[in-house]
Amino acid sequence: MRYSIISIFILFSFWAQAQQPQLAIQQMQEQMRYLASDELKGRFPGTPEDQLAADYIREAFLKAGLTPLADNGFQYFSVVTSVEATEDNKLTVNGTVGVFEQDFSLYAFSSNATVEAEVVFAGYGLVLDLDSLQWNDFEGLNVKNKWVLVLEGDPEPDNNDSPFIPFATIRNKALNAKDQGAAGLLVVGGSQNDPKDEITPLLFERSVISAGLPVIDLKRSWADSILLANMLSVDSLEILAGNGKSSLQNIDNTVIKATTVLERQEVKTQNIVFMIEGTDPELKDEVVVLGAHYDHLGMGGQGSGSRVPDTIAPHYGADDNASGTVGIMQLASQLAAMDQKPRRSLVVVAFGAEELGLLGSAYFAKNVPFETKAVQAMVNFDMIGRLNEARAVVIGGTGTSTESEGLLDQLKSVHDLQLSYSPEGFGASDHASFYAQNIPVFFISTGAHGDYHTPADTWDKINYEGMVEVLSFSEDLLLELLNRDERLSFQEAGPKQRTTGRRGFKVTLGIMPDFTSTATDGLGVGGVTKGGPADRAGMLKGDKIVGINGMPVGTIYDYMNRLKQLKAGERANVDVMRGSEKVILIVEL
Numbered sequence: 001m002r003y004s005i006i007s008i009f010i011l012f013s014f015w016a017q018a019q020q021p022q023l024a025i026q027q028m029q030e031q032m033r034y035l036a037s038d039e040l041k042g043r044f045p046g047t048p049e050d051q052l053a054a055d056y057i058r059e060a061f062l063k064a065g066l067t068p069l070a071d072n073g074f075q076y077f078s079v080v081t082s083v084e085a086t087e088d089n090k091l092t093v094n095g096t097v098g099v100f101e102q103d104f105s106l107y108a109f110s111s112n113a114t115v116e117a118e119v120v121f122a123g124y125g126l127v128l129d130l131d132s133l134q135w136n137d138f139e140g141l142n143v144k145n146k147w148v149l150v151l152e153g154d155p156e157p158d159n160n161d162s163p164f165i166p167f168a169t170i171r172n173k174a175l176n177a178k179d180q181g182a183a184g185l186l187v188v189g190g191s192q193n194d195p196k197d198e199i200t201p202l203l204f205e206r207s208v209i210s211a212g213l214p215v216i217d218l219k220r221s222w223a224d225s226i227l228l229a230n231m232l233s234v235d236s237l238e239i240l241a242g243n244g245k246s247s248l249q250n251i252d253n254t255v256i257k258a259t260t261v262l263e264r265q266e267v268k269t270q271n272i273v274f275m276i277e278g279t280d281p282e283l284k285d286e287v288v289v290l291g292a293h294y295d296h297l298g299m300g301g302q303g304s305g306s307r308v309p310d311t312i313a314p315h316y317g318a319d320d321n322a323s324g325t326v327g328i329m330q331l332a333s334q335l336a337a338m339d340q341k342p343r344r345s346l347v348v349v350a351f352g353a354e355e356l357g358l359l360g361s362a363y364f365a366k367n368v369p370f371e372t373k374a375v376q377a378m379v380n381f382d383m384i385g386r387l388n389e390a391r392a393v394v395i396g397g398t399g400t401s402t403e404s405e406g407l408l409d410q411l412k413s414v415h416d417l418q419l420s421y422s423p424e425g426f427g428a429s430d431h432a433s434f435y436a437q438n439i440p441v442f443f444i445s446t447g448a449h450g451d452y453h454t455p456a457d458t459w460d461k462i463n464y465e466g467m468v469e470v471l472s473f474s475e476d477l478l479l480e481l482l483n484r485d486e487r488l489s490f491q492e493a494g495p496k497q498r499t500t501g502r503r504g505f506k507v508t509l510g511i512m513p514d515f516t517s518t519a520t521d522g523l524g525v526g527g528v529t530k531g532g533p534a535d536r537a538g539m540l541k542g543d544k545i546v547g548i549n550g551m552p553v554g555t556i557y558d559y560m561n562r563l564k565q566l567k568a569g570e571r572a573n574v575d576v577m578r579g580s581e582k583v584i585l586i587v588e589l
Helices: 005-035 048-063 170-179 220-227 234-242 318-336 359-366 404-412 431-435 464-483 496-500 533-537 556-564
Strands: 074-085 090-093 104-106 113-121 127-129 134-136 147-151 184-188 215-218 250-260 262-276 287-293 345-351 375-381 392-396 418-422 441-445 511-513 523-528 544-548 571-578 581-588
Touching (some): 005 464, 048 262, 170 184, 262 318, 287 464, 318 464, 359 431, 404 418, 431 441
Parallel strands (some): 184 215, 375 441
Antiparallel strands (some): 523 544, 544 571
16 A cells, blocks of 8 residues: 555654653653652752752753753752750759650740749640630739749540630740740640650641740659649649649749750752743743742651651652652743743742742742742642542632633633632642732642652652643643733732631631741731731731730731630731831721
8 A cells, every 4th residue: 555745744743743642751750750769768858869859850951941040040048947956955843853855855946045943833824815715824823934834735625626725735825924924834744635644756847936935845754753742743733724723823942944955957958940031022021930849758757747757758759749840840841842932931940848838939939030020920730640530630829810710711621621720829839929929820730639748659659641631731821821912910819818717716817927937026917818807907918917916926826826816896906017117007807
């Protein structure tokens, strides 16, 4: 049988098109095998393996022909990755020396200090002023410049719906003690709240803001024999405190001297930042950001975010988020190879330290190598590797521009995917850092699964054919954003107060706090909900809340505790710093 030249050319073209997805799959598998390998040990920020991953991603962008930004493609920043106790930690009660990690331990938010003072018992250390419940364990006590001894937990340990629950964290108790002028906090658990009598291990928090005073956990058996010798036992105190009675105030003739020293390890990590320059003389200075975080949980362990914290093993993070990283590498390569480049510029960023609190994207959003106003939109991939039989893809941020849903509806008609829209701009991934800068966002994910944040999230479980489909849809979305005549019209989307919607909150100010800040001199306002209480009172994005109703606010934890004390229908006086000027706002709740 003979074929004409044209027929052969057509057949070859169809064959070549059929091979493209397979070639893409092979390349993605190779990249995924490396990023989610034993060699990279879970890509924890600041480790040698984190640097190996960054070098690999940078090399892929260079090979694809992208232009490096920042420091030859790397944008460096520092993060705190661990908290460790030194050998200098000491605790002495009337001359009897305790053994660290046997008789006592520290909470990771303890401040470094040396305190020698008397001890005052203050029940559970709770302060509540609710419509249905008033409770103040500090009433009638003078704890100024003294140690405060409080019980772990709350008076209703068997009640899962107890109104005490949101107020019973040790951070809240530390804030209450600090508000009363205490020099330090001692915590001990009775049998009802701590049946195993275990001291708290020193666990790294993703946000390591100091509480502003030393916070020490005591073993009950040691406290009974040394601190409370010849007095009521901890279990007896727990029973009395549960009835709202603190039988001991000053613990007679007891002086505690303690030195608390924690070292917080600060390491350098990086974002990887590259660009494909646009071709339109009028639009190339406008930018669309395509991003995904490349870090993960390392070897796991307590405080890492692992869902199996007792397992020390590589948390490979294939879907979370090697899949998103490979996705931006693949799309960047495809777009850079196009004969006709897009009109606007595309900036591609692999973010570091997302798992530690969106730190890389927050740093980038505040330190972009161009004017922030140039960013038209941000597209974020986080876990795009597990497309299921329902072919479900979640698109977040669809309400952050007036055009987003209409644009997506058009694309949906030519892609066999089941898109699920979520309008909110904030969320637990890097797009939130851009929404805080009034930038429309698109958060693309195939959703969570049972292997999430465990060592079972491995490269061989990725649906690579599904990734090709998700990336095909995403490429069309990017090309629309890069080539459309008009910019998207930003709008606020969703109740920003969702982020503070924990149990115990009766009201909201209607702000988005800056959760990434480690400052202790006030809470930065990352966004203000239009029409909400804070907006009506005149609060602005960029303000710093330093007080509520005359009580200081230094950190996010102070803010949340103050918020719990407010009631609907009240007026709250909120002190904010606006630049160097202090402004007092009256907020109608």
